[in-house]
Amino acid sequence: MRLSACNVSWSKGGVSILENVSLDVVPGEFLGIVGPNGSGKTSLMSLLAGLRRPKSGRILVDGQAIDRLSRREIAKRIALVEQQAETGERISARQAVELGRTPHLGALAPWSSKDDAIVDEALRNVDMERLAARLWHTLSGGERQRLHIARALAQQPQVLLLDEPTNHLDIGHQIGLLQLVRQQKLTAVAALHDLNHAAMFCDRIALMSGGRIVALGRPSDVLSGERIAAVFGIDVDVVHESGGRCHIRYRPPGSPVVEMPVLRRISS
Numbered sequence: 001m002r003l004s005a006c007n008v009s010w011s012k013g014g015v016s017i018l019e020n021v022s023l024d025v026v027p028g029e030f031l032g033i034v035g036p037n038g039s040g041k042t043s044l045m046s047l048l049a050g051l052r053r054p055k056s057g058r059i060l061v062d063g064q065a066i067d068r069l070s071r072r073e074i075a076k077r078i079a080l081v082e083q084q085a086e087t088g089e090r091i092s093a094r095q096a097v098e099l100g101r102t103p104h105l106g107a108l109a110p111w112s113s114k115d116d117a118i119v120d121e122a123l124r125n126v127d128m129e130r131l132a133a134r135l136w137h138t139l140s141g142g143e144r145q146r147l148h149i150a151r152a153l154a155q156q157p158q159v160l161l162l163d164e165p166t167n168h169l170d171i172g173h174q175i176g177l178l179q180l181v182r183q184q185k186l187t188a189v190a191a192l193h194d195l196n197h198a199a200m201f202c203d204r205i206a207l208m209s210g211g212r213i214v215a216l217g218r219p220s221d222v223l224s225g226e227r228i229a230a231v232f233g234i235d236v237d238v239v240h241e242s243g244g245r246c247h248i249r250y251r252p253p254g255s256p257v258v259e260m261p262v263l264r265r266i267s268s
């Protein structure tokens, strides 16, 4: 499924937050959105999910304006994992994941063993099967975050939107989650803070600053030292790898510039 933002602007209380943002998420790709705090990543995600309407411009789902689709139609195609998604309900881990099936259920489509199997698989995917019976309020931040992802997977969307999905996760589960997203046969867009995670897992990266996309392309084309310095105000050394990937080394303030080699992956 193709998801597009066409010249989208959004403002709140007279303050411009997104300005003329255009983005085409290609079917099957994993697109990363990076940028400093307040650059507009979450605002863009909520427009892409159809939760907010742009002041001008359009969000298109396979060429169709998103505001012409019902909430249920959107939910069958797009799942959003928000940054501070919480539930105050007294529900179990499994029940939280079962909520992902809601858009697919109805009078003519009651809960069935197929839904159970989808929920089982989603729990397995995030390594949470053994805690399925636990009550939500007894779970750690990282366990809850993994369940939010499982709920989104159980929704069986065509596009998965993730706002800082690795928050609260230990490094093993951060890498595991990004790898899991990459392995899914769906289109994914993730707002990420870790530039190396974006460079490692994303096919393309959109770099945001001040409510605009300032660069969009393959990791090694977008994440240049000059651009990172201009947008984040830090000095880095970038090691370019083959296949458009790169690795960023953060330089301690005041340390000299190092010529970084170009690395080529040796395939076995």
Ligand SMILES: Nc1ncnc2c1ncn2[C@@H]1O[C@H](COP(=O)(O)OP(=O)(O)OP(=O)(O)O)[C@@H](O)[C@H]1O
Pocket (backbone or CB within 6 Å): 012, 013, 017, 035, 036, 037, 038, 039, 040, 041, 042, 043, 044
């Ligand atoms: N509902 C709102 N009302 C007023 N200002 C808002 C609203 N939502 C977002 N903003 C402002 O818009 C700007 C962009 O916010 P947004 O949450 O999209 O940034 P972000 O890139 O996701 O930031 P972070 O990395 O800190 O999560 C910020 O300055 C924020 O304060």
